Amino acid sequence: MISEHPIIVANWKMNTTLADAIIIASSVRKALEEMHHVEVILCPEFVWLYPVKEKLSKFPLSNLKIGAQNISQFDNGSYTGEISAQMIKNLVQFVILGHSERISNFDEDENTTNKKIKLALDHDIYPIVCVGERTKSETSVTFVVNKLKRILKTISHEEYQNILIAYEPIWAIGTDKEAESDYVDEVAKKIKEELSDDLKVLYGGSVDSENASNYLIHRHIDGLLVGRASLKAREFVEICSLANGGCDDIG
């Protein structure tokens, strides 16, 4: 079951050493002992999934989960270098799919993301499906919603309760130019209206502890997908603490 509490996802991308991964994961776990109104999902690099899981499973917390950053679009076979959903299904509960960095650097498209979503669901992994527009001028609620509809084509409505959406405008990723929170709320609202109220919608793009609350106070924004700020344990814990602090449901 996906949590009803605000959801904070850490996307470490390809940035941590094993030592970094263990230190951040341990710090977050320790801080979460005191936080019971937030769900946190750490998404390490593939090679650190096992050691991070090992570390966290010594003192498990029900609101601290592990996710992967990608899976193969194939289930098994002769695909050198690929990692399948079934290989990691015992390590993770979530997987980030369709991130713009997969699309721009590895030629993935809406069809690829769709195949990966189906495979993740088949293996009982909750997909965190990213969607967003490339440029600020392209920004429109309809553009984003239509893109998401195409990505989710062939996914049944019953499955929507097992999917998280991450609205990540590409121009806001890694730029320190975060999107207006009112606009993000409008996008999240529209996604729920047009697709399903069961979908939880997160925001990602230059989130930090200074701006996190701006999003969390909004009714339709269910959490955050954090890149750079998730690499600094103290900063990330602060974001989790803001989410835990009951910022949801006010807006």
Ligand code: 13P
């Ligand atoms: P930043 O938070 O570094 O902008 O990255 C966002 C992101 O891509 C999360 O998936």
